[in-house]
Amino acid sequence: MKICLAFSPGGHYTEIQRVMKAFEGHNHCFATIKAKSTMSLPNAYYLNDTMGPTMIHMIFNMIIITIQSLRIILKEKPRIIISTGADVTIPLIYIGKILGAKVIFIESICRVNDLSSTGKIVYPIVDLFLVQWKDLTKKYNNVKYWGNIL
Amino acid sequence: MIFVTVGFHSQGFERLIKKMDEIAGKIDEKVIMQIGSTSYKPINARYFDYIDNFQKIQALNKTARIVVCHGGAGVIITAFEQGTPVIAVPRLKKYNEHFNDHQLELVDALYIDEKIIAVYDIDKLEDTLNCSFIGYLKKEKEENRLVKALKEYIDELSH
DSSP states (O other): OEEEEEOOTTHHHHHHHHTGGGGTTSEEEEEEEOOTTTTTOTTEEEEOOSOOSSHHHHHHHHHHHHHHHHHHHHHHOOSEEEEOOOGGGHHHHHHHHHTTOEEEEEOOTTOSSSOOHHHHHHTTTOSEEEESSTTHHHHOTTOEEOOOOO | OEEEEOTTOSSOOHHHHHHHHHHHTTOSSOEEEEOTTOOOOOSSSEEESOOSOHHHHHHHHHHOSEEEEESOHHHHHHHHHTTOOEEEEOOOGGGTSSSSSHHHHHHHHHHHTTSSEEOOSGGGHHHHTTOGGGGGSOOOOSSOHHHHHHHHHHHHHTO
């Protein structure tokens, strides 16, 4: 079964590495931004960075990222998409969901009192939204707490 | 050995580095510091700003008796993976150590969960270095509950 793991470099990548064992035995590919830490990943697709000097740049970047994400989904046809954020993974999550994949979002361990903005944007459509602190299940109806990465 | 680490954040963390330098001058135990963007340079401990080599960082975390760090998830995870107890001092906006106080959130929650020790008043740091609670901190489990649950969910989807 094909799994696509989507994440930004840095903390989001660190967090997904902590749960990598859960995906053993399945084919997987990676969708991320090119950085020192991610450039040697096997089977990796590199998306544009969302950041830009102006809002126009950022909107333009998001359009490019959306096209890139569509290409990845059409090529890899993942059965499951798993994301730890951040915003660069939003198009992949939405497109993946529309084209029939199951989507899992794992909110960061740093989010104790509320979801991240990425989390709030994808919350309406993901199949499984995992939070890492139990109290968040009181605040949001459709999130699950299955423990955390520590 | 005490390993002090303040991560990759763009602002310095003078409050922690200065205090640990002062402590290093008083105690026999060796102190090594990763000072990041901090402009204050320790005089009683070996220090470096960053190392590219992550394996060296992991080795420092592994050999240390305690890791004293800022409240960043990355450094805390790295220490936890190596089985080394963590004393975390959250960076605070009011001292220009960070742009906001979100490190407080994570440090508070992990402290309540007994995974780390939190120090909020830097003058209490020295006493904490030898407190008995260090021995009672929760350690990494053989099988992480979240990993197990995710694995079961994914395996079920593949049938």
